[in-house]
Amino acid sequence: MNYELVIGLETHVELSTESKIFCSCGGHSAAKEPNDCVCPACSGMPGMLPVMNKHVVELAVTAGLMLNCDINRYTTFDKKNYYYPDLPCAYQITQLNHPICTNGCVNLKTSAGARDIRIKQIHMEEDAGKLVHGGKYSYVDFNRTSVPLIEIVTQPDFRSAEEVVTYLNKLKSMFRSGGISECEEGAMRCDVNISVRPEGSEEFGVRTEIKNMSSFEAIEKAIRYEAQRHMDALEFDTEELVQETRRFDDASGKTFAMRNKETEADYRYFPDANLMPIIIDDEWLEKIKANKPAAVDEKAEDYRLAGISDKEIDMLISNNKISKLLDDIVAMGANAKDGAAWILTDCAGILRKDGKTLNDLVITAEKLYAVIKMVDNGDISRNAGKKILIAVVEQGVDPVTYCKEQGLDKKFDVSAIEAVVDKAIAENPQSVEDFKNGKVKALQALFGACMKELKGAGDPAVIKTLLEAKLK
Ligand code: ADP
Ligand code: MG
Numbered sequence: 001m002n003y004e005l006v007i008g009l010e011t012h013v014e015l016s017t018e019s020k021i022f023c024s025c026g027g028h029s030a031a032k033e034p035n036d037c038v039c040p041a042c043s044g045m046p047g048m049l050p051v052m053n054k055h056v057v058e059l060a061v062t063a064g065l066m067l068n069c070d071i072n073r074y075t076t077f078d079k080k081n082y083y084y085p086d087l088p089c090a091y092q093i094t095q096l097n098h099p100i101c102t103n104g105c106v107n108l109k110t111s112a113g114a115r116d117i118r119i120k121q122i123h124m125e126e127d128a129g130k131l132v133h134g135g136k137y138s139y140v141d142f143n144r145t146s147v148p149l150i151e152i153v154t155q156p157d158f159r160s161a162e163e164v165v166t167y168l169n170k171l172k173s174m175f176r177s178g179g180i181s182e183c184e185e186g187a188m189r190c191d192v193n194i195s196v197r198p199e200g201s202e203e204f205g206v207r208t209e210i211k212n213m214s215s216f217e218a219i220e221k222a223i224r225y226e227a228q229r230h231m232d233a234l235e236f237d238t239e240e241l242v243q244e245t246r247r248f249d250d251a252s253g254k255t256f257a258m259r260n261k262e263t264e265a266d267y268r269y270f271p272d273a274n275l276m277p278i279i280i281d282d283e284w285l286e287k288i289k290a291n292k293p294a295a296v297d298e299k300a301e302d303y304r305l306a307g308i309s310d311k312e313i314d315m316l317i318s319n320n321k322i323s324k325l326l327d328d329i330v331a332m333g334a335n336a337k338d339g340a341a342w343i344l345t346d347c348a349g350i351l352r353k354d355g356k357t358l359n360d361l362v363i364t365a366e367k368l369y370a371v372i373k374m375v376d377n378g379d380i381s382r383n384a385g386k387k388i389l390i391a392v393v394e395q396g397v398d399p400v401t402y403c404k405e406q407g408l409d410k411k412f413d414v415s416a417i418e419a420v421v422d423k424a425i426a427e428n429p430q431s432v433e434d435f436k437n438g439k440v441k442a443l444q445a446l447f448g449a450c451m452k453e454l455k456g457a458g459d460p461a462v463i464k465t466l467l468e469a470k471l472k
């Protein structure tokens with residue numbers, strides 16, 4: 001018999017916030033050493049109360065908008081109770097009754113064509129800590145405790161492993177470009193719910209849930225293994241399928257039963273009376289909408305129309321900081337294609353010399369645009385612009401002041417260049433003679449002498465034109 005695969009995903013994403021969800025400890029990626037981002041609140045000391053981080057709500061709403069969800073204007077938190085050493089309060093603050101977003105939809109383009117995956121809901125919650133096992137002891141690290149997460153729950157709409165991976169890649173690129181999460185390894189974790197059913201059947205089969213997967217490669221392998229196990233069970237009666245939670249073992253490529261599926265009642269959920277309901281009014285929602293970056297596909301399309309290459313678009317789309325810098329200078333008046341070159345070629349080149357990448361770039365849109373504007377206005381040559389950019393990127397100088405101090409603007413001045421050209425001609429009679437006798441290369445020597453005198457800041461086109469005119 002032919003079987004159809006049915007998959008639903010629960011994806012946890014760590015949000016890129018400055019601080020944790022209910023206290024002012026540093027957020028995801030702030031920690032350097034175990035337990036150095038911990039306070040009485042997030043380590044569960046008696047009497048400490050949670051204070052909601054407003055930015056978490058804004059990022060969750062932004063994610064909901066990107067995934068075409070309804071944004072619920074009234075949203076509340078609940079306590080999910082269970083004991084584990086990495087959970088200091090013995091409950092997790094999450095959302096059960098009134099999640100922040102519901103009823104979304106994501107369009108996927110795979111080899112099987114375009115498909116819509118329905119999003120059941122997105123809710124906000126806090127992460128748990130981490131246990132570290134070593135030798136005789138186990139250690140607990142609370143750095144991750146109370147780091148904000150959103151959990152995105154889909155309907156059981158996936159029909160293949162390929163669709164799952166396409167979906168996860170799409171979420172990743174959207175969330176990166178939207179400043180929601182960098183989605184590094186481990187910051188995006190999935191629970192994969194799987195069942196199979198005879199092709200054509202309307203009813204769902206028994207599902208199992210594979211917990212806590214973060215590598216896309218492993219997710220694909222786990223789905224293939226688990227689907228085969230289900231099909232064998234149905235086809236050959238190899239075992240009885242039960243609804244349960246399983247884990248995937250990467251080494252053997254197999255899944256193993258962990259525990260029977262727990263139910264809602266097991267967690268004794270109840271409303272968290274320490275946190276007020278959050279009301280998202282029109283004004284706040286409009287503000288979040290206005291700040292929402294264009295959806296990835298839309299944005300890539302805009303860049304493509306501006307003449308930016310596919311390779312550059314990939315670099316921009318995967319780096320929110322850089323694409324925002326470009327969007328900002330374009331808003332100030334820079335040409336998008338030219339601006340992309342200034343950032344992705346020039347700035348990246350300057351950083352590369354010191355073994356750094358664009359992630360290390362520190363420059364304001366104002367300063368970068370000031371450099372570009374001087375070049376575009378013809379105040380300075382592009383070469384001089386590059387020199388100024390180096391000083392801006394490396395020392396944070398003010399570009400206009402620096403340009404004046406270094407006299408880089410004067411070097412573009414035609415009369416200043418003319419004097420240099422005259423000097424080069426006067427000091428190199430042999431080259432002049434050679435040129436007149438038809439040696440084209442001699443012009444290169446004179447040109448080099450001018451560039452040397454101008455310390456590379458002169459506009460090559462202007463020098464060439466003046467040289468040729470004078471020699472004739
Ligand atoms: P629970 O509350 O038990 O976790 P949910 O209704 O929240 O159940 O569903 C959890 C996930 O399991 C969702 O992503 C959903 O799409 C998926 N799911 C539900 N039923 C099935 C099924 N029969 N096969 C595969 N996935 C399923
Ligand atoms: Mg669930």
Ligand code: ZN
Nearest residue numbers: 023025039042
């Ligand atoms: Zn804290």
